[in-house]
Amino acid sequence: MKRPLRTGAPLRVTSVTSITPRDVLTSTRRPALVASISYVSTPAPESTTTSTLSPFMSTSLPRTNDTGSAAGGSTPADRLPRMYLDVFSDNSFETNCWLLGADGTEDAVVVDPGFSPDRVRAVLDAESRRPVAVFATHGHYDHIGAAAEFCGDDLPFYIHEADATALTDPEGWGSGPGTPPVPVKDTRTMADGDVLTFAGFRIEVVHTPGHTPGSVCFLTDATVLSGDLIFAGSVGRSDFANSSPADMARSLNRFLELPDPTEVLPGHGPRTTVGRERERNPFLRER
Ligand SMILES: [Zn+2]
Ligand SMILES: [Zn+2]
Numbered sequence: 533m534k535r536p537l538r539t540g541a542p543l544r545v546t547s548v549t550s551i552t553p554r555d556v557l558t559s560t561r562r563p564a565l566v567a568s569i570s571y572v573s574t575p576a577p578e579s580t581t582t583s584t585l586s587p588f589m590s591t592s593l594p595r596t597n598d599t600g601s602a603a604g605g606s607t608p609a610d611r612l613p614r615m616y617l618d619v620f621s622d623n624s625f626e627t628n629c630w631l632l633g634a635d636g637t638e639d640a641v642v643v644d645p646g647f648s649p650d651r652v653r654a655v656l657d658a659e660s661r662r663p664v665a666v667f668a669t670h671g672h673y674d675h676i677g678a679a680a681e682f683c684g685d686d687l688p689f690y691i692h693e694a695d696a697t698a699l700t701d702p703e704g705w706g707s708g709p710g711t712p713p714v715p716v717k718d719t720r721t722m723a724d725g726d727v728l729t730f731a732g733f734r735i736e737v738v739h740t741p742g743h744t745p746g747s748v749c750f751l752t753d754a755t756v757l758s759g760d761l762i763f764a765g766s767v768g769r770s771d772f773a774n775s776s777p778a779d780m781a782r783s784l785n786r787f788l789e790l791p792d793p794t795e796v797l798p799g800h801g802p803r804t805t806v807g808r809e810r811e812r813n814p815f816l817r818e819r
Pocket of ligand 1: 627760800
């Protein structure tokens with residue numbers, strides 16, 4: 533049954549194709565632990581957005597209340613409410629660990645702490661921000677690998693119930709051989725429609741399976757943290773043992789229900805917007 537779109541052209545996703553590793557994942561800096569895994573589908577040859585997938589190794593993006601745009605282009609900053617927004621992505625997977633908080637509070641939430649927990653803390657410390665909760669968009673190790681160390685004894689860690697097994701039984705869940713468990717002390721599972729309120733703002737959980745069974749997007753007033761569902765000019769892989777291409781297509785359609793101005797903060801690579809991806813992403817094709 534066709535779902536109503538709130539805005540934009542009636543693009544529908546019917547398949548997800550062209551799956552090959554990204555060049556960056558052949559780097560010798562790649563951790564041996566996950567050497568056989570990549571998470572991003574390569575854009576189709578006719579893509580005009582390849583340049584937005586260039587290496588993304590800086591430790592910080594401009595904040596949303598700064599002028600200018602993040603790497604690869606973004607919406608004008610004045611469209612977004614003032615808030616603290618930063619990213620740590622200095623790792624061989626270019627996995628984005630997003631840091632967010634409302635103005636008027638010193639709290640922050642941390643999304644996808646895959647690497648370098650001390651350096652993520654240093655980014656927060658530099659802005660006098662105190663982490664109060666940690667979220668995972670899904671259970672792949674490059675998004676949760678540092679969660680136990682980062683959370684320690686105190687911080688709650690939220691992950692969708694269908695990906696929580698990635699913490700305790702990674703291989704059984706579908707991670708590659710040798711992926712270690714992530715012994716987070718205070719794990720809390722979440723489900724579609726849950727609303728989490730931390731660091732002065734509201735975050736809605738949107739279950740978007742396909743890349744993994746428990747992949748989610750986090751929706752705030754003006755942004756969506758899209759994890760490995762969608763990137764600037766590409767989409768996440770859906771050929772893992774626990775992936776579902778059919779679910780992926782449904783989840784991408786759900787993504788397309790978001791308003792065009794919504795800022796997209798993906799799990800890898802530069803920021804984008806829903807409208808930009810609706811218009812240019814070669815994986816979002818008309819039926
Ligand atoms: Zn990823
Ligand atoms: Zn992933």
